Amino acid sequence: MVSHLLKKSSCESSVTKLLRWNGLSLYNTSHGFHEEEVKEKLKQFTGGCIDLQKKDNGIGILTLNNPSKMNAFSGVMMLQLLEKVIELENWTEGIGLIVRGANSTFSSGSDLNAVKALGTPEDGVALCMFMQNTLTRLMRLPLVSVALVQGRALGGGAEVTTACDFRLMTPESEIRFVHKEMGIIPSWGGTTRLVEIIGSRQTLKVLTGALKLDSQKALNIGMVDDILKSSDETQCLQEAQEWLQQFISGPPEVIKTLKKSVASVKELCLEEALQTERDLLGTVWGGPANLEAITRKGKFNK
Structure with a gap:
């Protein structure tokens, strides 16, 4: 007895610990984070959307869709990204995820209209906490995830790629953390995750140099896992699904x-x-x- x-006590303790990092927010009011207030502000900045396709083979395709602004994140897109991540947390049939951008480019980061309007340090920290929360939940999903980088992944777009388990690039694509040139630092968790991916020494070079990482450079430093053959939007998506399949084959x-x-x-x-x-x-x-x-x-x- x-x-x-x-x-039973041990199992309950473990479940509690698992819940701590799966499906819950990083921040709450005890951290000075008022999520509903942030959401109300973000609603003001419209444009673009986040699309999610859940396929019968258990692979989800999450598309950043704001092509007129190189898929930059509007406030509404930030809200929708959290909604889609929560939907994926509850997708019992899912085993894999591909994150991509519409119209053959990944993402240019934040929409500058929102950045200019949220100009105070308090606004910046609140936005930081909101996106850290969302991308950490993306990283914690019980799905094997891969970022498919076509075109350019800049600033916040580059940070989003680090929230996936793997990264694939097309031959002509580029990843660049341009934060230094904007007078800021990565604040969506990008620095923390990048150190884990390529180490502190390479991370310092990439960030302080605002280095343009073409597909071969990114592969050489371990930023990406493979370079796809095609740059065509349809063909590279098919290639990415085939590449991912090797890691999700087996009992779900x-x-x-x-x-x-x-x-x-x-x-x-x-x-x-x-x-x-x-x-x-x-x-x-x-x-x-x-x-x-x-x-x-x-x-x-x-």
Whole structure:
């Protein structure tokens, strides 16, 4: 009886820790963040939209769609991005995600009209917290995600690519963190995630130099995972889906649990990460995929 209660308590503790980084906001009023106030301000800046297509094969395609401004984020688009991320958090059939821009370009970052209007330090910090929250939730999704970079990913657009698990570029595309030239620093979580992707030394070069990373340079420093063959919008999207397929093939519950396990390591201390890994294992050990694999008697080794 006592051991049963201890086991139950441990599971509840683990669930609490998992909820801390999955599907919840980073900030609340105790941090001085008033989300509804920020949303009201962002509603004023219209233009563009965020499209989400959820395919039968379990791959979602999230499209930044504001082509007249190189897919720059208007305030409404920022609100819609959070809405789509929440929708993806609840998409039980999903296992993969491709983030892309409309009309063969990724994103030029924030719409300058919104940036100019939100000109006080207080406004800047509030917007920072809102987008950090949204992109962290994107990063935590139990979906294997890839940013498909066509054309240019600039400023905030470059930061969005870092919230995905992988990045793919077309031959003529470019990633550039232009924040220095605007007199600011990355504030959507881009610096933190970029250090994790390419290390602190390379990150300092990329940010202080506002370096133009073409596809080959980005590949050389580990910023991207592959360069696609085609720059055609339709063909490169097909290529990206085929590339992603290798990482989402298999039992969906196992793929999603693997993603949760890897994502947790980024945010938990060693002891908590090990406990989370253990408790996640309990959700798949002895499950249908595990039992089926055992009956194959090692055929997966061939």
